[in-house]
Amino acid sequence: MPSSLPRRTVLAAGAALLVGACSQEQAGRRTTGGRAAGGAFPRTVEHERGATEVPAAPRRVVAVTDGAELASLLALGVRPVGFGQRTDPLQPWTQEGLGQVGGQVPTYDLSSGEVDLEQLAAWRPDLLLVQDGFDADGMFERLSALAPTVTTSFIDWRRSVRQVADAVGRPEDGGRLVSRTEAVARSARGRLSPYRGARLAMVVSFASGEDFLLNAASPVGKLAPALGLAPFPASRTPGEAVEQVSAELLGDALEGADLVAVLAFEDGDPALARVVERPELAGVPAVAAGRVAALSVEESNGAYFDSVLTVPRNVALLERLARLGA
Template sequence: MHIRKLLLPTLLALALSACRSTLDTVPLRVTSETATTRTIEHTFGTTEIPAAPQRVIALGEEGLLADLLDAGITPLASIVNLPDYLPALIAPQEVAGVELYSSSTSVSLERLAALEPDVIIGTAFFVDRIGYAKLSQIAPTIAVAGENEVENYAQTLAALGLADEATSKVAAFEAALQAARSQLGSAVDASVAAIYPGNSVAVFTDRPRTVPWLLRQLGVSLHPDGSEEGLSLRDGRAFISLERLDLLSGTQLFLLQNDSVEGEADSLAEVSANPLWQQIPAVQAGRVTVLDRLGYPGFRGVNALLQDLMEALNSCRITKSPAMFAGLSL
């Protein structure tokens, strides 16, 4: 990793993009198709799109962008968390020529229209936020609405006529997941947390964050698990005081950090130097793994994350980013 600095608007973008909509969503599904068209039922209604779209706009941040690239489609444009700093799993040459817009700012509908797309595909959250009716005036618009990255991938490929490919690859992932779960066995536990700028500590217990969700799929018990008294959870995340670091009682600690956020490295250094931090069991045992919380986009990201989690869970050594975390008392 390389340390990068962001201004406050981008930091706010990270918070916004992690939000969950109260929109009632339905999974995307194909209801019919012909040689030239495909009819899609989704959260906002029923839409007919070209059977083989050539000019696609993606409104689902890095996850949807990665899934489209894996489907062989390079979109004309995509919204992302950080236009200047894509995750390492998305190679620069993959997005050469793609217009990247920050998901924190208002997307220019005029610019999208000027690109003359033949289909707009987005996650239900972003399609709703930008405006389905407005987008539909530009091009046929559809929305994926999976409960996790695997479901989003399957829905995206189904919309593109690649359902069989998705089924095969998802089956391979599920087989790998089952094998990993069997390898781990029982009685494996962990904690998942993040330290944000301002020394704000958050714990994670479940989706929509991929790391706690995938750990649960592996059969790992999370501490805290969300049932603790006084834990104010929202979308699987709760902020805690330093005095409640005792909640991080798992034998393995996963920290979800990002070295692009201004002030985050300083906060991590300060919190990790606190005596209360040193009392965390995983810290004392040297079982702390730092993961890039924006570094695992889409289905390719889930596959990579599975490998990284298994490596960490099977290892007794501390894992950390050499650039950002060297010398910290993790």
């Protein structure tokens, strides 16, 4: 995790159940790609780069990254022939999703952010899915020269699911997947009725001295109102999930919080101590009362990653934090 958090470069049982339900529903469709159930081919798929014609039901689907496009594909029960891997080991939700479609598949090293066109070509894809941001600087055109390419949203999991489902010819399945995932949040809202309006502040504090607050555009920020919790701070920059806060103003930003949660992106990072031990924050009510929580690396990554597979995890996280702040 770098010391700053631009959305384009950063990257639970509930998630496993969600993927499992979809995989069982789509049994027999997951070995090599999506079948055209509910969608005829050729078809035109609208996406972040415009529109792409997919001439036939894809059988060799490749995800350029291990991001939201892969998460949507796995949640639909489709096994890719390969994908780009940014994190080693893979995020837990990705591992669970792969388990539901038959286990590990070939990958290429994407830790540098460099797309390996040669490896993609070697997989002989008939459909390429790429998360928005990894298709810039002419990459979309180069990918499109290999196979029909669909660019998926990285800030809207619903849109990502629908784009992927449309591309593999299963728009109805995509709609059902969105509905099932939204039901997870609706169920939690009922359980959280005693904590309605609870205000959570989620802080990223780096050893370099930079502080950030997750905002209303972050995955957890978008979920909070749906659960009946207080809205997160408004996003000042379109597409950004965090707002940088100066050390002088951090106390003011945390003043009304019922609970302060501190994210960490490396094991052993004393991020919580960097926040709660600051003398200037001693007067913040939540800090003074000990209503603070340190998130695990897994929880922190999930809170920052917008995908259909992280929604159940983030719902469970927000539910836990709301109860802790009571």
